[in-house]
Amino acid sequence: MKKGKKLYEGKAKILYASPEKNLAIQHFKDDATAFNNQKKATIEGKGILNNRISEHILSNLNQIGIKNHLVKRINMREQLVKIVEIIPIEFIVRNIASGSLTKRLGIEEGTILSRPLIEYCLKNDDLGDPLISREHILTFDWLNIMELDWISEECRRINDFLQGMFRGVGIKLVDFKVEFGRSLQDDNIILADEISPDTCRLWDSATEKKLDKDIFRKNLGNLIDGYQEVLTRLGLQIN
Numbered sequence: 001m002k003k004g005k006k007l008y009e010g011k012a013k014i015l016y017a018s019p020e021k022n023l024a025i026q027h028f029k030d031d032a033t034a035f036n037n038q039k040k041a042t043i044e045g046k047g048i049l050n051n052r053i054s055e056h057i058l059s060n061l062n063q064i065g066i067k068n069h070l071v072k073r074i075n076m077r078e079q080l081v082k083i084v085e086i087i088p089i090e091f092i093v094r095n096i097a098s099g100s101l102t103k104r105l106g107i108e109e110g111t112i113l114s115r116p117l118i119e120y121c122l123k124n125d126d127l128g129d130p131l132i133s134r135e136h137i138l139t140f141d142w143l144n145i146m147e148l149d150w151i152s153e154e155c156r157r158i159n160d161f162l163q164g165m166f167r168g169v170g171i172k173l174v175d176f177k178v179e180f181g182r183s184l185q186d187d188n189i190i191l192a193d194e195i196s197p198d199t200c201r202l203w204d205s206a207t208e209k210k211l212d213k214d215i216f217r218k219n220l221g222n223l224i225d226g227y228q229e230v231l232t233r234l235g236l237q238i239n
């Protein structure tokens with residue numbers, strides 16, 4: 001499929017225009033960043049693994065009624081997606097304490113939460129993606145209350161699905177981040193962006209070995225080995 005002009009470039013992906021109305025080509029780069037762009041590297045093959053894993057997850061979510069932007073994967077690095085206007089909020093769901101939650105509240109790493117915790121962050125690199133409350137979202141009209149409740153419920157459904165899927169292949173879903181947008185086609189809010197080891201924390205169930213971007217954030221070894229392990233356990237291949 002012929003790529004048109006670049007519509008948007010983020011830290012890990014590029015969006016290009018496509019020949020089809022209201023659809024774009026999402027290209028997965030090999031770039032990795034952490035700590036709001038302070039740490040950067042190019043890790044050969046990362047984009048290919050994330051493209052395949054995210055395709056698998058989003059197409060499965062679609063099959064259980066969680067509407068999302070994925071139309072189809074086009075090749076090793078690219079997907080055809082519905083163009084959305086991204087809602088400037090990162091929705092984080094946590095099952096086990098890790099990362100910024102442990103730092104912010106002093107909760108011990110690895111603590112199993114009594115219920116999934118949803119957090120909201122403003123998607124703004126200049127401000128370092130600050131944590132915000134439901135009240136901020138409503139006060140600044142980023143979403144209305146019905147939209148916010150609906151998205152929060154979708155986050156719980158996504159969490160239930162992903163937790164079961166990963167548990168079945170010996171992986172603990174510690175936490176993840178998702179983004180939603182308004183489809184240009186019909187203005188409906190749908191899941192967008194990607195779900196991959198870049199956007200989840202995934203630990204081996206038996207050893208708690210990290211299989212996600214924390215390998216890069218914390219210099220724990222070869223990131224590709226971890227992502228490849230996730231791909232293989234999910235029964236996927238690169239093709």
Ligand code: TMP
Nearest residue numbers: 098099100101175176177198199200201
């Ligand atoms: P945190 O513990 O750093 O707040 O991250 C929570 C989860 O969200 C973790 O799975 C990583 C993911 N995440 C992103 O995908 N993008 C981001 O910009 C941040 C800060 C976190």
Ligand code: ASP
Nearest residue numbers: 011033034035036037038
């Ligand atoms: N993606 C963010 C960054 O590039 C943060 C992270 O994933 O750690 O800085």
